Amino acid sequence: MVAREERYYRRRRKAGRLLTHLLMICLAAAFIFPFYWLLISAFKAKEQIFTLPPQFLPHPWLLRNFVKVFHETNIVRAFYNSTVIAAGHCTLSVFLCSLAGYAFAKFPNAPGRNKLFAFVLATMMIPGAVTLIPVFVVLCKVHAINTYWAMILPGAAGAFGIFWMRQYILDSVHNDLIDSARIDGCGEFGIYWRIVVPIVKPALAALGILSLIGIWNNLMWAFIVLRTDDMLTLPLVIYLLNGELRTPYETIMAASLIATLPLVVAFLLFQRQFIQGITAGAIKG
Amino acid sequence: MSSAAARRNSLRSRIWRHRHFYLFISPFFVLFGIFGLYPLLFSFYLSFTRWDGLTELTWAGLGNFANLIHDEVFFTSLWNTFAIGVLYVPPMFIGAFIFAIILNTTWLKFRAFFRAALFMPVVTPMVVVAIVFILLYGQEAGLINYLAARMGLQPIPWLVSEQWSKPAIALLLVWRWTGYNMVLMLAGLQGISHEYYEAARIEGAGAFQRMWHITLPLMRPIFIFCSIMSLIGTVYMFDEVFVLTQGGPGTSSTNFGLYLFNVSFVDFKFGYASCMAYTVAFFVFITSLFILRLRRSELT
Numbered sequence: 001m002v003a004r005e006e007r008y009y010r011r012r013r014k015a016g017r018l019l020t021h022l023l024m025i026c027l028a029a030a031f032i033f034p035f036y037w038l039l040i041s042a043f044k045a046k047e048q049i050f051t052l053p054p055q056f057l058p059h060p061w062l063l064r065n066f067v068k069v070f071h072e073t074n075i076v077r078a079f080y081n082s083t084v085i086a087a088g089h090c091t092l093s094v095f096l097c098s099l100a101g102y103a104f105a106k107f108p109n110a111p112g113r114n115k116l117f118a119f120v121l122a123t124m125m126i127p128g129a130v131t132l133i134p135v136f137v138v139l140c141k142v143h144a145i146n147t148y149w150a151m152i153l154p155g156a157a158g159a160f161g162i163f164w165m166r167q168y169i170l171d172s173v174h175n176d177l178i179d180s181a182r183i184d185g186c187g188e189f190g191i192y193w194r195i196v197v198p199i200v201k202p203a204l205a206a207l208g209i210l211s212l213i214g215i216w217n218n219l220m221w222a223f224i225v226l227r228t229d230d231m232l233t234l235p236l237v238i239y240l241l242n243g244e245l246r247t248p249y250e251t252i253m254a255a256s257l258i259a260t261l262p263l264v265v266a267f268l269l270f271q272r273q274f275i276q277g278i279t280a281g282a283i284k285g
Numbered sequence: 286m287s288s289a290a291a292r293r294n295s296l297r298s299r300i301w302r303h304r305h306f307y308l309f310i311s312p313f314f315v316l317f318g319i320f321g322l323y324p325l326l327f328s329f330y331l332s333f334t335r336w337d338g339l340t341e342l343t344w345a346g347l348g349n350f351a352n353l354i355h356d357e358v359f360f361t362s363l364w365n366t367f368a369i370g371v372l373y374v375p376p377m378f379i380g381a382f383i384f385a386i387i388l389n390t391t392w393l394k395f396r397a398f399f400r401a402a403l404f405m406p407v408v409t410p411m412v413v414v415a416i417v418f419i420l421l422y423g424q425e426a427g428l429i430n431y432l433a434a435r436m437g438l439q440p441i442p443w444l445v446s447e448q449w450s451k452p453a454i455a456l457l458l459v460w461r462w463t464g465y466n467m468v469l470m471l472a473g474l475q476g477i478s479h480e481y482y483e484a485a486r487i488e489g490a491g492a493f494q495r496m497w498h499i500t501l502p503l504m505r506p507i508f509i510f511c512s513i514m515s516l517i518g519t520v521y522m523f524d525e526v527f528v529l530t531q532g533g534p535g536t537s538s539t540n541f542g543l544y545l546f547n548v549s550f551v552d553f554k555f556g557y558a559s560c561m562a563y564t565v566a567f568f569v570f571i572t573s574l575f576i577l578r579l580r581r582s583e584l585t
Contacts, residue, residue: 020387021394027402027403032405037420052431100309103309111300120313123317127517127562129545129562129565130324130325131321131328133328133331134323134325135320138324153320154316157312157316159313219410234410235412242416242528264405279472
């Protein structure tokens with residue numbers, strides 16, 4: 001009697017789990033679908049993108065769209081620009097945040113340390129929308145509009161990055177290590193560079209990824225500060241194609257695939273670091 | 286006198302001894318001064334002026350604020366922002382929480398795959414997302430309307446009607462941000478100690494009671510974080526609307542972020558835009574404080 005009841009419950013639980021799996025598979029399919037659509041549209045002829053009924057596979061698979069992108073837009077240059085800007089911004093941001101984070105974590109007796117740190121935290125409250133115009137004006141004044149610096153510098157030393165690096169360094173770098181290095185005659189920057197940086201590498205990677213997602217996909221600021229054809233980034237190239245007459249969707253899809261792949265592939269390879277970068281703020285903050 | 290001098294002296298020597306501390310944090314303060322503090326003050330000043338960035342700046346007093354109160358598009362944009370938020374935040378939150386709970390179970394297979402599938406939209410350029418959705422939303426040849434027609438439904442004029450432009454944006458936002466919130470909530474769930482649940486089970490608490498008395502209260506900080514991120518994200522949202530609808534048809538999907546951009550960099554009304562940004566930032570700030578208050582008052 002009892003065994004029968006238990007069997008019933010077990011079967012019910014099994015059915016529930018199977019159902020949950022089915023639900024999750026449908027859901028995952030719905031979330032992946034736009035990527036699938038992007039992928040196949042990039043290989044379709046223009047007419048095929050709009051045929052009814054919709055075609056779920058290109059017929060035939062064409063590389064023509066990619067050839068067109070290379071001929072009609074400056075996408076190679078844009079890819080280069082995006083890469084330089086992303087590399088510059090991420091490197092600078094990771095370097096400055098970890099350096100300041102180290103200072104706030106490991107110089108407990110520096111006069112004014114707590115007040116300065118509170119100040120850093122308070123700057124997180126400032127919304128970017130309020131400072132948008134003056135930052136633009138400042139960049140105009142120093143003739144930095146339409147340069148990489150206009151993308152790289154603002155926001156390179158974020159309060160959030162400093163806060164998080166400080167937390168991480170407090171938890172993972174032992175004072176003994178720093179003290180013994182100091183006794184051995186290691187300079188302060190040497191301690192940061194040779195002792196702290198190797199230990200906090202995972203956090204550096206996560207922070208770098210966080211700023212990479214922001215800068216690689218940035219559209220608005222790029223739209224405001226980058227002006228000439230040779231300075232465009234990938235999102236800008238796509239945006240401008242979209243604004244053309246008789247929108248060339250086949251070219252846009254090919255360009256979009258080129259712009260999307262680097263981060264999606266990087267995410268699939270380094271999932272753990274990506275997730276860490278995203279969650280760090282919420283858990284500790 | 287001499288003791289004060291000695292104290293000053295010792296402070297100076299303490300500062301000198303910690304010179305590397307100041308050196309290491311100085312890049313932040315330099316950059317913040319240029320791209321944070323100065324803009325903040327300058328923007329405040331601009332709020333009381335008229336300026337297009339090129340010609341002479343003129344003092345406007347409270348003129349900008351007076352104009353703001355009578356600016357219909359401004360209030361429309363606030364209403365649209367609110368409406369889009371109401372349309373997308375609840376489904377996104379509930380969905381993210383349910384999926385986080387499912388992904389937190391031990392028996393689910395392909396967990397990494399599901400998490401990756403839901404999270405992928407977050408790393409995709411918004412402009413790409415928006416253009417793919419333009420294709421999917423197409424009036425005649427869009428896939429969604431094709432499927433709707435197959436099921437015997439009327440085609441939905443997603444991007445060309447004033448009623449549907451906001452839901453179209455909301456649907457895109459749900460797709461884009463559910464995974465982000467899910468990942469945050471999942472991290473929160475994983476941070477809850479098993480001991481609580483075991484103790485509750487020994488006490489005979491059912492699944493519902495465990496959820497109500499353990500999971501929800503302990504998840505409060507994450508919910509608050511997600512709420513504030515959603516609030517800020519919705520008010521200052523730009524890329525999505527800029528590419529998908531340009532705020533139209535009419536002003537039916539113009540949200541605050543887009544309107545602020547238009548006033549700033551299309552009309553070049555720097556003074557008026559600053560006034561608008563400051564006013565809204567003030568209310569967003571107050572709302573954030575109110576949300577943060579929830580955390581404290583309920584815990585103590």
